Amino acid sequence: MPILEVENLSISFNQYTTGLKQKNIQVISSLNVTLEEGEILAVVGASGSGKSLLAHAILGILPDNATISGTIKYNGEVLTNSQQASLRGKEIALIPQSTNYLDPLMRVGNQVRTSVRTGDATLAQRAVFKRLHLKQNVEKMFPFQLSGGMARRTLLSTAIVSDAKVIIADEPTPGLDPVVIKEALSNFREFADNGCAVMLITHDIESALTIADKIAVFYAGTTVEVAPVENFTGDGEGLRHPYSKALWRALPQNEFIPIPGSQPHPSALPSGCLFAPRCIKATAACSQQQPEMRELRNGMVRCIHAT
Amino acid sequence: MRKNVGLKIGIFLLLKGLRMLTLLVAICLISFLLIKNSPIDPIQAYIGADMLKVGPEQREKIAEYWGLNEPVMVQFLNWGSALLQGDLGNSMTYRRPVADIIGERFLNSLVLMLTAWILSGMIGFIMGVVSAMKKDTWIDRMIKWYCYTLASTPTFWMGLLMLIVFAVWLGWFPIGLGVPAGVLAEDVTIADRIEHLVLPAITLSIIGVANVALHTRQKLIDVLSSDYVLFARARGERGFTLFWRHGLRNVALPAITLQFAAFSELFGGAVLAEQVFSYPGLGQATVEAGLRGDVPLLLGLVIFSTFFVFAGNLIADLIYYIVDPRTRESRML
Numbered sequence: 001m002p003i004l005e006v007e008n009l010s011i012s013f014n015q016y017t018t019g020l021k022q023k024n025i026q027v028i029s030s031l032n033v034t035l036e037e038g039e040i041l042a043v044v045g046a047s048g049s050g051k052s053l054l055a056h057a058i059l060g061i062l063p064d065n066a067t068i069s070g071t072i073k074y075n076g077e078v079l080t081n082s083q084q085a086s087l088r089g090k091e092i093a094l095i096p097q098s099t100n101y102l103d104p105l106m107r108v109g110n111q112v113r114t115s116v117r118t119g120d121a122t123l124a125q126r127a128v129f130k131r132l133h134l135k136q137n138v139e140k141m142f143p144f145q146l147s148g149g150m151a152r153r154t155l156l157s158t159a160i161v162s163d164a165k166v167i168i169a170d171e172p173t174p175g176l177d178p179v180v181i182k183e184a185l186s187n188f189r190e191f192a193d194n195g196c197a198v199m200l201i202t203h204d205i206e207s208a209l210t211i212a213d214k215i216a217v218f219y220a221g222t223t224v225e226v227a228p229v230e231n232f233t234g235d236g237e238g239l240r241h242p243y244s245k246a247l248w249r250a251l252p253q254n255e256f257i258p259i260p261g262s263q264p265h266p267s268a269l270p271s272g273c274l275f276a277p278r279c280i281k282a283t284a285a286c287s288q289q290q291p292e293m294r295e296l297r298n299g300m301v302r303c304i305h306a307t
Numbered sequence: 308m309r310k311n312v313g314l315k316i317g318i319f320l321l322l323k324g325l326r327m328l329t330l331l332v333a334i335c336l337i338s339f340l341l342i343k344n345s346p347i348d349p350i351q352a353y354i355g356a357d358m359l360k361v362g363p364e365q366r367e368k369i370a371e372y373w374g375l376n377e378p379v380m381v382q383f384l385n386w387g388s389a390l391l392q393g394d395l396g397n398s399m400t401y402r403r404p405v406a407d408i409i410g411e412r413f414l415n416s417l418v419l420m421l422t423a424w425i426l427s428g429m430i431g432f433i434m435g436v437v438s439a440m441k442k443d444t445w446i447d448r449m450i451k452w453y454c455y456t457l458a459s460t461p462t463f464w465m466g467l468l469m470l471i472v473f474a475v476w477l478g479w480f481p482i483g484l485g486v487p488a489g490v491l492a493e494d495v496t497i498a499d500r501i502e503h504l505v506l507p508a509i510t511l512s513i514i515g516v517a518n519v520a521l522h523t524r525q526k527l528i529d530v531l532s533s534d535y536v537l538f539a540r541a542r543g544e545r546g547f548t549l550f551w552r553h554g555l556r557n558v559a560l561p562a563i564t565l566q567f568a569a570f571s572e573l574f575g576g577a578v579l580a581e582q583v584f585s586y587p588g589l590g591q592a593t594v595e596a597g598l599r600g601d602v603p604l605l606l607g608l609v610i611f612s613t614f615f616v617f618a619g620n621l622i623a624d625l626i627y628y629i630v631d632p633r634t635r636e637s638r639m640l
Contacts, residue, residue: 061540063532089543101538105556105632114552115542142632158542 004035009070035197042208045218060084093164099151102143109139226300240301352600396603405607416588427515435523454517466583483585570619
C-alpha cells in the first residue's frame with residue numbers, strides 16, 4: 001500500500017487583478033502521484049510547473065488565498081487540515097532549497113535541535129552533524145556563515161533528526177558542485193533504503209535518473225506521466241507521453257532538440273489536454289477535455305494516443 | 308577574536324564621534340546665523356522694558372562691549388570659543404547660567420520622556436505583535452484603526468483632551484505644573500511629583516504607540532511570510548512557539564532600534580505636551596526661550612537636543628552592531 005497518495009489535487013489562487021476584480025488562477029489541476037515506502041519518486045518538470053506547490057499542499061502550508069480540492073491520503077487515510085498539522089515535521093519532513101529557509105538570527109545547531117522529536121536534542125544534532133561530516137563548530141554558526149554545501153547538509157540534517165517516514169526534498173541540487181550533488185543524492189538513496197519514502201522535486205532530470213525509482217513528469221500543473229526510471233533510455237521509445245519524450249530528447253546529452261512553444265501560463269490554460277497546442281500527435285479529440293490518468297505498461301499516462 | 312571586536316567598536320565610536328563633531332559645528336553655525344538674522348535684537352532682548360531709557364550712544368557702547376559691531380564670523384568664533392570652554396552664557400529671562408537651567412529642566416523632562424518612552428515602546432510592541440499574529444481579524448483592524456487615528460492626532464490636542472477628561476471632569480489628576488502650587492519646595496513629596504507626571508506621560512505614550520505598533524506589525528508580517536517561517540511551519544511549529552522561536556528574535560531588534568531612533572520625535576512631542584501641561588521641562592523652556600528672545604538659552608537647548616537625538620541614534624546603531632550576529636561576526640562598518 002502506498003504511504004502517500006495524492007488524488008485529483010487541484011490548487012487555485014485567488015488574486016486581485018485590477019481594482020476589486022478577483023481572479024482565480026488554477027496552478028495545479030487534477031494531479032495524481034503516489035509514494036511508496038523505500039522508494040524515491042522524482043518529480044521533474046520545468047520551472048513554474050507547480051512542483052513546489054505540490055510539496056506545500058502535502059504539508060498543508062499553502063498561503064491563505066489558496067483553494068485546494070482533491071484528496072491526500074497518508075497510510076490509506078484521508079488527511080484533514082489538523083492531521084496535516086500534526087504530521088508536519090513528525091511523519092512528513094520537508095527539505096527546502098536554500099539557506100533562506102533557515103532563521104537568519106538563530107544558530108544552526110539550535111535550529112536542527114528544534115526538529116528532534118524524542119531523546120536528547122543536542123546529542124542527536126551532534127550525531128547527525130558528524131554523520132554528514134559537518135565540524136562541531138558549525139553548530140555555533142549563523143546561516144549567513146555557511147557555504148552552500150554546509151547549508152544543504154544542515155537542511156538535510158533537520159530531516160534526518162526528525163525521523164520522518166516521508167521526506168520531500170524541494171530542488172535540493174541547484175547551485176551546488178557535482179561532488180556535493182552526488183553526496184546529497186546518495187543521502188536520499190540512503191533514506192529510501194532505510195524504509196523512508198522520498199519525493200525528490202527537481203528540474204535536474206539527469207541527477208534524478210541516477211537515484212530515483214520512478215519519475216513523475218510535470219507539465220503546467222499536472223502529471224502527464226509516471227514512468228519507471230528504466231524507461232528513460234535510448235531515444236525515449238519506452239516513454240508514454242509525447243511531452244516526456246520531447247523532454248528527454250531535448251536534453252543536451254541526447255538529441256538536444258527543443259520543441260516549439262512554451263508551457264502555458266496558469267491564467268491561460270487550454271481547455272482540453274494541456275499539452276495539445278504543442279503536441280505533434282494532437283487531434284480534435286485532444287482539445288475536447290483533459291484526458292484522465294490511465295495505466296499503461298507498468299506506468300501511468302495522461303494521453304489518449306499513448307500506446 | 309574578542310580583542311578584535313573591541314577594536315572594531317572603538318573605531319566605530321571614533322568615527323561616530325567625528326560625525327557628531329561635524330554635526331555639532333554645522334548645527335551651531337546654522338542656528339547662530341538664523342538667530343543673527345532673526346528680528347530679535349540682542350540688546351533689546353537683554354535690556355527689555357528699560358529700552359526707552361537707553362539712548363543711541365549707550366546702545367552703541369553696549370554693542371561695542373559685546374562685540375556686536377564685529378563681523379558675523381568673528382562673533383561666531385567668539386561665541387564658539389566660549390562654548391568650547393564650557394561657557395554657554397547666561398539666560399536673559401532666568402538670569403542664571405544656561406547650563407544650570409538645562410540641567411535642572413532636563414531632569415524633569417528625563418523622567419517624563421523616559422516613562423513615556425518605555426510605556427509606548429512596550430505597549431506599541433505588544434500591539435504590533437498581536438496585530439500581525441492575528442492579521443485581518445477584528446482585533447487587527449481595531450489596532451490598525453487606533454494607530455492610524457493616533458498617528459494623525461496632534462500631541463497638544465491629545466493633551467488638552469486628557470486635561471479636560473481626567474483633570475477637569477473627573478478631577479483625578481492636577482491640571483498642570485510639575486509640583487503642587489503653593490507648597491514649599493522641600494515639602495514636595497515624590498507622590499506629588501508622580502501625580503503631576505501621569506497625565507503628560509500618558510499623553511506622550513498614547514501618541515508614541517502608533518509608530519512602534521505599525522512598524523512592528525509590518526515587520527512581523529514580513530517575517531511570518533518569509534521562507535524560514537514557512538520551513539518552521541513545515542517542521543510542525545505554530546502559534547506561540549513559532550512566534551517565540553522565530554518571530555520575536557527577528558522583530559525585536561528593528562523595534563528596539565526604531566524606539567531609540569524615535570528620540571527626536573519624543574523630544575518634539577515633549578515640547579508640545581509640556582507646554583499644554585505647563586510642565587517645567589526642557590520643552591517648555593525651549594518654547595519660552597524662543598518667544599522671549601532668550602538667545603543664549605535657545606542656542607544652549609539646540610546644542611543639547613542635538614546631543615540627545617544623536618545619542619539616541621548612536622545607541623540604535625550600536626545595538627544593531629553589537630546584537631545582530633550578521634554585523635557582529637562578519638563585516639566592519
